[in-house]
Amino acid sequence: MDSGAFPRALSRRYFDLVIFDLDGVLTDTAALHARAWKALFDAFLAERGLEPPFDLDSDYRHYVDGRPRLDGIRSFLAAREVSVDPQTLERLAAAKNATFRHLLEVEGVPLLPANIAFLHRVRAAGFRTAVVSASRNAPVILEAAGLTDSIDIVISGVTAADEGLAGKPAPDTFLTAAKRLGIEPARATVVEDAEAGVAAARAGEFGLVIGLAGREASQEIRTGLAQRGADLVVDDLSEVAIHGSAPLQPASDLPSALQEIEQLREVAAGRSFAFFLDYDGTLTPIVGRPDLAVLDPEMRAVLADLAATSTVAVVSGRGLADVRKLVGVPGLIYAGSHGFEIEGPAGLSIQAEHGTEFLPALDAMEATLRAGLRAIEGALVERKRFSVAVHYRLVAAEDQPRVETAVDAVLAEHPEFRKGRGKKVYELQPDIEWDKGRAVRWVIDALRLDSGKVLPVYIGDDVTDEDAFRALASDGLGILVRDGGAPLTAARYTLETPDEVRRFFAALLERRP
Ligand SMILES: O=P(O)(O)OC[C@H]1O[C@H](O[C@H]2O[C@H](CO)[C@@H](O)[C@H](O)[C@H]2O)[C@H](O)[C@@H](O)[C@@H]1O
Numbered sequence: 363m364d365s366g367a368f369p370r371a372l373s374r375r376y377f378d379l380v381i382f383d384l385d386g387v388l389t390d391t392a393a394l395h396a397r398a399w400k401a402l403f404d405a406f407l408a409e410r411g412l413e414p415p416f417d418l419d420s421d422y423r424h425y426v427d428g429r430p431r432l433d434g435i436r437s438f439l440a441a442r443e444v445s446v447d448p449q450t451l452e453r454l455a456a457a458k459n460a461t462f463r464h465l466l467e468v469e470g471v472p473l474l475p476a477n478i479a480f481l482h483r484v485r486a487a488g489f490r491t492a493v494v495s496a497s498r499n500a501p502v503i504l505e506a507a508g509l510t511d512s513i514d515i516v517i518s519g520v521t522a523a524d525e526g527l528a529g530k531p532a533p534d535t536f537l538t539a540a541k542r543l544g545i546e547p548a549r550a551t552v553v554e555d556a557e558a559g560v561a562a563a564r565a566g567e568f569g570l571v572i573g574l575a576g577r578e579a580s581q582e583i584r585t586g587l588a589q590r591g592a593d594l595v596v597d598d599l600s601e602v603a604i605h606g607s608a609p610l611q612p613a614s615d616l617p618s619a620l621q622e623i624e625q626l627r628e629v630a631a632g633r634s635f636a637f638f639l640d641y642d643g644t645l646t647p648i649v650g651r652p653d654l655a656v657l658d659p660e661m662r663a664v665l666a667d668l669a670a671t672s673t674v675a676v677v678s679g680r681g682l683a684d685v686r687k688l689v690g691v692p693g694l695i696y697a698g699s700h701g702f703e704i705e706g707p708a709g710l711s712i713q714a715e716h717g718t719e720f721l722p723a724l725d726a727m728e729a730t731l732r733a734g735l736r737a738i739e740g741a742l743v744e745r746k747r748f749s750v751a752v753h754y755r756l757v758a759a760e761d762q763p764r765v766e767t768a769v770d771a772v773l774a775e776h777p778e779f780r781k782g783r784g785k786k787v788y789e790l791q792p793d794i795e796w797d798k799g800r801a802v803r804w805v806i807d808a809l810r811l812d813s814g815k816v817l818p819v820y821i822g823d824d825v826t827d828e829d830a831f832r833a834l835a836s837d838g839l840g841i842l843v844r845d846g847g848a849p850l851t852a853a854r855y856t857l858e859t860p861d862e863v864r865r866f867f868a869a870l871l872e873r874r875p
Contacts, residue, residue, distance in 0.1 A: 372604050375836035379550040380484045381539055384495035386555035390472035396422045398462040428556030430496045430519055430529035431455045471507045480599035487604045490514045492539040496529050515542055531558040533566030557590045564591030603629050610850040619841045619855035620866045633817045636673035638802050640822035641685050644843050647860050664867045665691045675805055677798050681746035701801025702748035712808045717748050717792040727772050734768045741765050755786035784824050798826055799833030828852055
């Protein structure tokens with residue numbers, strides 16, 4: 363298996379269309395084709411006393427696989443330095459097709475189950491799909507295989523002949539499929555098992571070219587596909603993850619990231635991790651007061667180890683200076699005030715602030731809230747640079763509505779702010795399009811982490827973390843720290859407590875290559 367430099371995940375963020383070759387990709391008719399070619403050429407060569415006979419492996423791959431029927435005959439005969447007149451060419455083509463149809467009738471259409479499952483998964487994730495095959499039999503085969511409804515468009519050997527399209531390795535048939543669906547080649551992925559097909563997709567400048575080698579493939583076959591321009595060579599398509607949109611699921615239905623750590627590493631498929639970590643409730647347990655939420659030294663040590671090999675960013679609702687001090691691990695990226703203020707370590711020049719024009723209003727709101735809540739026992743006002751938090755965890759149940767009333771009164775004076783909610787806290791923030799999800803994407807862009815070589819993972823426990831889970835739905839993944847709760851979430855895995863977060867990191871570090 364070639365790990366390759368390209369992502370083993372197909373993301374709706376980058377692609378709209380998946381184009382499949384047919385024979386050897388969705389159906390195992392390549393073997394039937396190869397046998398039909400061998401029967402044809404062996405008889406032809408024997409008649410002329412020519413040696414050696416047609417090789418089912420190398421001759422098939424180099425000269426006929428993926429090419430239109432007549433081109434395949436020409437290309438094989440040219441390799442054997444034989445030329446024939448046009449009538450003989452037509453006769454040979456007809457004979458090959460008759461043998462192939464006979465084999466199809468007798469043996470049925472053999473399917474490649476892992477790749478068919480992939481086709482259904484890409485449909486479910488919202489991709490358009492096309493089949494581009496040099497075979498004139500493609501529509502018949504798709505119908506017999508029950509796949510017609512799963513394919514938006516078929517460009518077959520018949521289409522190519524009718525419309526005068528050059529066959530593979532020319533890119534024309536692939537380009538026609540993308541054009542008919544109104545999708546740029548750069549946003550389309552091609553899956554091909556034939557060298558000619560891979561070369562055609564490369565020539566068409568398609569966004570991602572997946573070479574399908576098959577489980578039994580020799581190193582020569584894999585190298586051949588890579589040399590013709592496959593970005594990624596896989597045994598079958600079960601190796602390629604699909605990232606669609608982010609449906610909300612009950613947290614109780616999601617797998618545990620700790621128990622399924624091997625599955626998670628398979629999703630990463632050789633990519634390194636970049637971790638984005640919430641603080642309260644994720645790195646430390648929720649406690650009575652914000653100032654009591656100190657980081658366990660064991661967690662600090664694990665974070666330091668993790669940061670030695672992976673990008674680690676802490677993305678917190680707390681103020682930047684506060685969370686940086688609490689975590690106390692040098693070399694991390696810190697994003698405070700729910701991502702409104704971001705700073706990287708010295709040498710990594712990333713820094714951003716969003717909403718500085720709101721600072722005077724925040725000062726005024728803070729003063730009003732402190733004065734107004736002084737009389738309510740247990741109410742706490744916490745100022746972060748870009749937000750004001752009002753905590754009511756320690757407020758008696760009967761007094762809690764008074765806290766919200768005070769907060770709403772301040773908000774009524776400042777309609778340019780919004781009221782967020784967290785765990786026993788109201789958060790007053792500038793009402794601009796910025797949140798933890800956008801902050802995470804900002805860091806990914808700033809550090810160019812979307813090269814396909816990194817899997818961004820966000821771990822968080824609160825509603826504000828859902829923005830980040832959603833932001834990573836197509837090219838990363840979220841892990842919800844449940845703490846007993848079972849909300850609907852856009853995360854894909856769960857962990858139970860901050861202690862389990864630490865054990866998860868320790869387990870990953872143990873498995874580090
Ligand atoms: O985004 P986070 O890093 O999770 O920060 C969210 C808020 O966390 C803190 O408040 C919460 O934790 C406190 C300590 O456990 C707890 O007492 C409080 O009830 C929780 O809401 C922090 O004080 C806030 O500023 C953060 O916005």
